Amino acid sequence: MTVSYDNSKAVFEGIKAAGITSISALPETWLGLLLQRAEDDPDVDLIQVAKEEEAIGVAAGAYFAGEPHVLLMQNHGFFGAMNGIISLAQLYSIPLCMLIAVRGHWGEPYPWHTRGGIVTEGLLRALNIPYEHARDPEAVAKQIAEAYTFSRSSLSPVALLLTRDLMED
Amino acid sequence: MERAKCLELIYPEIEDKLVVTIMGACAQELYDLGHRESFFYLQHAMGLASSIGLGLARHLPHEKVIVLDGDGSALMNLGTFATLARYRPSNLVHIIFDNGSLLSTGGFDSHTTAGITDLAAIARGAGIEHAVSVTETMGFGEAFVEAMERADLSVIVAHVDAVGPDIYGMDFALPENAFRFKRCVQERRAATGWKPPPRPGSVGSA
Ligand SMILES: Cc1ncc(C[n+]2csc(CCOP(=O)(O)OP(=O)(O)O)c2C)c(N)n1
Numbered sequence: 064m065t066v067s068y069d070n071s072k073a074v075f076e077g078i079k080a081a082g083i084t085s086i087s088a089l090p091e092t093w094l095g096l097l098l099q100r101a102e103d104d105p106d107v108d109l110i111q112v113a114k115e116e117e118a119i120g121v122a123a124g125a126y127f128a129g130e131p132h133v134l135l136m137q138n139h140g141f142f143g144a145m146n147g148i149i150s151l152a153q154l155y156s157i158p159l160c161m162l163i164a165v166r167g168h169w170g171e172p173y174p175w176h177t178r179g180g181i182v183t184e185g186l187l188r189a190l191n192i193p194y195e196h197a198r199d200p201e202a203v204a205k206q207i208a209e210a211y212t213f214s215r216s217s218l219s220p221v222a223l224l225l226t227r228d229l230m231e232d
Numbered sequence: 233m234e235r236a237k238c239l240e241l242i243y244p245e246i247e248d249k250l251v252v253t254i255m256g257a258c259a260q261e262l263y264d265l266g267h268r269e270s271f272f273y274l275q276h277a278m279g280l281a282s283s284i285g286l287g288l289a290r291h292l293p294h295e296k297v298i299v300l301d302g303d304g305s306a307l308m309n310l311g312t313f314a315t316l317a318r319y320r321p322s323n324l325v326h327i328i329f330d331n332g333s334l335l336s337t338g339g340f341d342s343h344t345t346a347g348i349t350d351l352a353a354i355a356r357g358a359g360i361e362h363a364v365s366v367t368e369t370m371g372f373g374e375a376f377v378e379a380m381e382r383a384d385l386s387v388i389v390a391h392v393d394a395v396g397p398d399i400y401g402m403d404f405a406l407p408e409n410a411f412r413f414k415r416c417v418q419e420r421r422a423a424t425g426w427k428p429p430p431r432p433g434s435v436g437s438a
Contacts (some may be wrong), residue, residue, distance in 0.1 A: 082429055085291065110290060110319060112283075113311030116424045124287015127272070127376035127410075127417045132287075150277035151284075155410040218407075
């Protein structure tokens, strides 16, 4: 398995094209090349957190400040961020545009990812978080822009799920 | 030392600043001094007040951002000290009222009650240079003045009694606080010449 260089670039360019200037993230394999680009880009402010729930607070601060922001994390980080999503974002009607790498699903060779992969969509549904899968590098920029737009119009968390088809070669 | 007294002391300095406070007792004591549109009350999500502060401070270099935290809340997000140290927002003052208690949920002892856990030492160990502990109202006032004058990230751990207000209540719903706070923040930012990005739905037809 190798992380897709071209598709990481497509996702990053999609983020930029959506007008995003601020990113909070916790690194993981599929997000590595993407975050490298964010770090190297002078027009994007990357804030790396120690745990994903912090990013919910950072995203709320960026939203209050008026700064277009997305969150990058893997699904296990989404699990660890859940109270922040519910008790900050949803409770106060604060939008979150989350790009979530879904590890542990179809084709997953690593056992440690699998429980998380299996429950991810059920948890998103339980939290009423609208989500879409990103599989096609041609479509991902539009999906990111739509996710961001929808988070802002609905004032709620939304998730774009970055899949194996997209993130691996 | 009482938190309500500390808040009263600094209120004239913070009433025109962006303030993010934790829930319950601390939120109420601030509110009772007089609500301002620049105050955000984080009424439930423990640990995230300082993370919101970072998100604000990072994008609003012209503002001084004040975070009012508690020992129980800070203990739920110790990673925040390392994140703050890494990005070192020079315009953030992080005040932790350490009452050794989970006061707003019934006053159970917290890990800091017996004085074993030292939050200022944790902050320093995480890499925050200016992190002090204070036990007297005078000392608190001095530490606060220094923090406000310093162009660097400051953490103040204020050891206070585990007491809170008798009566609770605010005259707005939680999302309303968020909406008004956001409007206030953006108006202040716009006054610096900044233009907000277009809102969804502001171009094209519905
Ligand atoms: C995740 C979570 N667990 C438990 C609670 C219940 N709870 C409400 S207030 C509180 C204590 C807050 O303590 P601290 O931050 O020290 O502030 P204090 O109330 O002492 O001023 C707790 C545990 C909660 N709000 N969230």
